[in-house]
Amino acid sequence: MATDYQSIYILGGGMLLQERKLDVVSNNLANVNTPGFKKDFLSSLSYYVPNGVYAYSVIGDVRTILSQGSLVKTDNPLDFAIEGEGFFAVMNEEGNIIYTRKGIFRINEEGLLTTEEGYFVLDENLNPIAVQGEISVTSEGEIFIDGNPATRLGIFSLTNLQKMGEDFFTGTPIPAQNYKIFQGFYEASNVNAIKEVVKIIETLRAHEIFSKLIQMNDEVQGKVNNII
Numbered sequence: 001m002a003t004d005y006q007s008i009y010i011l012g013g014g015m016l017l018q019e020r021k022l023d024v025v026s027n028n029l030a031n032v033n034t035p036g037f038k039k040d041f042l043s044s045l046s047y048y049v050p051n052g053v054y055a056y057s058v059i060g061d062v063r064t065i066l067s068q069g070s071l072v073k074t075d076n077p078l079d080f081a082i083e084g085e086g087f088f089a090v091m092n093e094e095g096n097i098i099y100t101r102k103g104i105f106r107i108n109e110e111g112l113l114t115t116e117e118g119y120f121v122l123d124e125n126l127n128p129i130a131v132q133g134e135i136s137v138t139s140e141g142e143i144f145i146d147g148n149p150a151t152r153l154g155i156f157s158l159t160n161l162q163k164m165g166e167d168f169f170t171g172t173p174i175p176a177q178n179y180k181i182f183q184g185f186y187e188a189s190n191v192n193a194i195k196e197v198v199k200i201i202e203t204l205r206a207h208e209i210f211s212k213l214i215q216m217n218d219e220v221q222g223k224v225n226n227i228i
Contacts, residue, residue, distance in 0.1 A: 011210050011213050011214045012210075012214065013058075014206070014210040015207055015210040015211060015214070016059065017044055017059055018203050018204075018206045018207035018210065019207065020042055020059055021042050021199075021203045022200065022203045022204070022207070024040050024041070024042045024062060025196055025199045025200050025203060026200065027040065028040060028191045028196050029191065029193060029196040029197065029200070031166055031189055031191060032189055032191045032193045032196070033188075033189065034102075034166055034167070034189050035072075035102045035103075035104055035186045035187060035188060035189065036069070036100060036101035036102030036103070036104075036167055036186070036187050036188075036189070037069075037102075037166055037167065037189035037190070037191065038064050038065060038066055038067075038069075038101065038163075038189075038190055039064070039065050039189070039190055039191045039196075040062050040063065040064055040065070040163070041062070041063050041064075041065055042059070042060065042061075042062055042063075043060030043061055043062075043063055044058060044059055044060050062163075064161065064163050064169075065190065066161075066190075067190045068083065068084075068187075068190065069101075069187045069188040069189055069190040070187070070188045071083065071182055071185045071186070071187055071188070072185060072186050072187075072188050073184060073185050074184055074185060074186060075184045076184060077134075077135055077136070077183060077184060078104075078105045078106060078107065078113070078135070079103060079104055079105065079183070079184055079185060079186045080103035080105065080137060080153070080181055080182065080183055080185070080186070081103055081181070081182045081185040081186050081187040082101060082103065082155065082179050082180075082181060082187060083179060083180045083181075083182060083187075084176075084178045084179035084180060085157050085176050085177070085178050085179050086155040086156060086157055086176030086179045087099035087100060087101055087155070087156055087157070087158060087169060087176075088100050088101070088102075088103055088121060088122075088153065088154070088155065089121075089122040089126060089154035089155075089156055089173070090115055090119040090120060090121050090122060090168075091119055091120040091122060091126075091128070092117075092119045092168075093118070093119070097122065097126060097173075098119075098164060098168045098169065098170055099156060099158060099168065099169045099170070099171065099173070100115065100167050100168050100169065101167075101187055102115070102116075102167045102186070102187070103186055103187065104116055104186050105121055107131050111130055111131060111132045112128045112129065112130055112131070113128070113129040113130075113131050113135075121153075121154075122154045123143070123151040123152055123153060123154050124141075124151070124152045124153070124154045124155075124175070125151075125154070126154060127151075129143065129150075129151060129153075130145075130150075131145065132145065133145040133146035134146050134147075136183065137153065137181055137183045138181070139180040139181055139182070140152070140180075140181070141153035141155055141179075141181045153181060155175070155176045155179055155181070156173035156174060156175060156176055157173070157174050157175075157176045157177075158170075158171030158172065158173055158174075159171055159172045159174070160172050
């Protein structure tokens with residue numbers, strides 16, 4: 001009697017799904033203290049073969065959960081947090097406009113507002129923001145330098161959102177509407193460490209079960225083949 005490869009494929013697919021889940025959840029947990037980090041979720045589905053007897057686990061895509069992180073007070077006038085929708089627009093070293101929720105900024109030697117990576121923070125017209133004086137920002141994102149109106153932070157919502165690394169995103173931008181800017185704060189990660197640890201335990205247990213079932217299946221098939 002031939003080995004029942006169908007069951008091995010199904011159980012193997014289940015193991016691969018758990019391994020991929022573990023990668024995603026572990027990355028979430030590793031970034032529990034990363035400002036502005038948005039946790040990821042691995043989608044999956046079951047595929048039923050035409051006879052309706054077998055169901056395969058199919059790995060889906062990784063989706064980013066954009067729920068609000070808590071606001072952490074720093075009293076640093078160059079730290080900004082968005083409460084609500086939207087992302088800060090920044091320009092990277094290649095001149096590409098990308099987006100982030102991590103509002104921990106600096107002033108470079110040229111007097112321009114930048115991210116910690118040195119990317120230019122952009123205003124609503126996608127121009128770099130010059131800061132040559134004391135900066136203050138209203139809840140609507142209006143920037144004042146030494147009490148004089150200067151410009152407005154570029155805050156954009158994104159469609160077709162794609163994650164870049166841990167802190168940055170790409171997508172199709174439209175001006176955000178429902179948000180408030182808090183100066184002297186940054187947004188913390190939206191990862192709940194306890195929940196992610198529970199997910200890791202559940203995933204490891206599921207992986208172990210699939211592994212044991214594969215071993216049992218192999219033993220049963222071996223005995224059946226010997227009898228035949």
